[in-house]
Amino acid sequence: MKPRTKMDEIMETVFRKFFSGQAVAAAPELTVAEGDGAVRCLACGHRCLVRPGRRGVCRVRVNEGGALKVPFGYVAGLAADPVEKKPFYHVKPGRVALSFGMLGCNLRCPFCQNWNTSQVLRDPAAGAAAHACTAREIAEAGERAGAALMVSTYNEPLITPEWARAVFEEARPRGMLCGFVSNGFATPEALDFLLPALDVFKVDLKCFDAHRYGELGGRLAEVMDTLERLVTAGVWVEVVTLLVPGFNDDAEELRRLAAFLHGLSPDIPWHVTAFTPQYRKKGTRPTTADDLTRAWDIGKAAGLRHVYTGNLPRQTGSRENTFCAECGAALVERSGFQVRALRLSGGKCPECGAAAPGRW
Structure with a gap:
């Protein structure tokens, strides 16, 4: 057995404080028993084989005595935001979205803009407060805020689909559309589980290079498949690419990405947004308005009808x-x-x- 590390101790503290007594059994649609107490988790593209006493790559889905347990009944982030902040530009413009999130992620992006919640179970420097609540309480908060949209966001919602669906099932009867802000590293099984409760889905398409996706801990093929399945299912999809200089801003790569989106539907909005140096990319220069304009031009040349620049308001003309x-x-x-x-x-x-x- 490997010796315990400081990170192991931090993780145990987090689990005791936020998850103990709140974990529930994973949805049966998202688990497969593999023998000797091991369980295959189908919540995301990793398809982790989780042995008794161990956790998946996400660090939040845990095998307890041969049963997969998952977080439930808490938030690490809850806020009423403009819909445009997600960003959704073709969903209820000017209205409020109630955003909620938990802890953890199935990727490890060094340029993450929400690393305090997404990387809290991997990085001792990260930290976020969490508060117990019910799905109904979140839906009621959305109702009080006049929210038109309920969004699972901040961390990666694919690692806690059971909680997201429970919240959506309370929000929908209150007149709210329901959606994900996600990296899209899903499985067909997870999408089938979520689709009955989903209206809109924003995918962070990190880059269009399989090797670099591997460096982030994911695979491009699964994200492409997610996008195809969502479009086919009739879910409203918007795509965001955080333009990180030196990582994903090569013109030819952007052309391939835009061509792929156009092949799915020329109506998919593509947001190219500006990167601000932080987390493990503090030495990388920030994205400029010229960088965004160049990517915008590539998207339009590919035939995409709705391309947007973001995070640099009033610096790119009418491209918002x-x-x-x-x-x-x-x-x-x-x-x-x-x-x-x-x-x-x-x-x-x-x-x-x-x-x-x-x-x-």
């Missing part, structure tokens, strides 16, 4: 706005997370009457 793909009329004007003008009429262009793709 939504235009009618048929006549070019401005439908939504934005400045950062603020909607300055909303001209849609019943989800249609007021000038030519063309339907705008999205969940308006």
